[in-house]
Amino acid sequence: MxxxxxxxxxxxxxxxxxxxxxxxxxxxxxxxxxxxxxxxxxxxxxxxxxxxxxxxxxxxxxxxxxxxxxxxPSLATADYVKGMFDDGTENHSAYVVGEYGLKSAIFGTGIQLNEVDPDVVIVGLDYDVTYHKFELATLAIKRGAFFIGTNADTNLPNERGLVPGAGSVISLVETSTQQKAKYIGKxxxxxxxxxxxxxxxxxxxxxxxxxxxxxxxxxxxxxxxxxxxxxxxxxxxxxxxxxxxxxxxxxxxxxxxxx
Known part of the structure; x- marks a missing residue:
């Protein structure tokens, strides 16, 4: 071996x-x-x-x-976002569906928050996801934002069983936009x-x-x-x-x- x-x-x-x-x-x-x-x-x-x-x-x-x-994937996605723009992330904007771990990494790059017409929409696992968040993400992608999904996990194993994962959240946005996300994680x-x-x-x-x-x-x-x-x-x-x-x-x- x-x-x-x-x-x-x-x-x-x-x-x-x-x-x-x-x-x-x-x-x-x-x-x-x-x-x-x-x-x-x-x-x-x-x-x-x-x-x-x-x-x-x-x-x-x-x-x-x-x-x-x-x-x-938060760190890897932040690194990917930094590589998207030749003129620096501070001159661009993002809308993020996700928890603190993802948002802190993404906005730590200097990119600006924009809920209407961002350059990129990033979707990950969000324990408090709402229709409004899905709506903002969908409309922004329809307006031309680049669509990133953190990872395709449909389920996560925990003490209660196999609960919904980030892929379940991302797939809803994929369905509503008819677009496939660029995935970063496993x-x-x-x-x-x-x-x-x-x-x-x-x-x-x-x-x-x-x-x-x-x-x-x-x-x-x-x-x-x-x-x-x-x-x-x-x-x-x-x-x-x-x-x-x-x-x-x-x-x-x-x-x-x-x-």
Missing amino acids: KKYQTYLIDLDGTMYRGKDKIPEAKVFIDNLNANNLDYYFLTNNTTKTPQQVADNLMNNHQITATAEQVIT PERDIVDFAVSAKGFDPSTAIMVGDNYNTDIKCGLSAGLDTLMVYTGVSTHEDIATQVKKPTYQVESLDLWNV
Whole structure:
């Protein structure tokens, strides 16, 4: 089995299920630290800042993490937006449907808020989404705004089950505008390319770890990474059996993985 220097690790369904702990996840991270291996949490969750994500891992799940180890579609989307404009983001505007984690990253670029005719509309998971927000996003895109979706997750695994994810919110705007969003998060490789650029690791010695074939594993495949599927979240053995492209490795729980 190939040895890896860098692990890109999903959160929901891999490190925890909502508020519920996955005990084997802590064992896995402790093993990575004991072997001086690099790891980053590559999540599709845009609702929290990297510091909030790290605090949740440390305080509620006793998993060693820093904000610098957290990579979100919010950060990757903000980086993408900065690259859209040659004359600087401060000369352009955006409308964002999402929580604080996404809004803080996007407006931290200097781009201006505009609910009527922005240059770009960005849609992510919003726990208080309303018809009015959908309406503003739809009309702005119809007026010509570039449409970005943070990630295509239809569901998120938490202690209550599989609840609606960002993809469910974004798909409503896609339906109302008859336009497909430009996706940044998993399964697109954009978020991995951002991680490589931001953190400087060698992708040839990195592996993607996750519980969802349609996001985590497909992202790894798209980016040319080896992949490790763990059966503690979304995807089942039956799901994987139907796939032509299989994960490089499969484990029932992460404590069974030999780093």
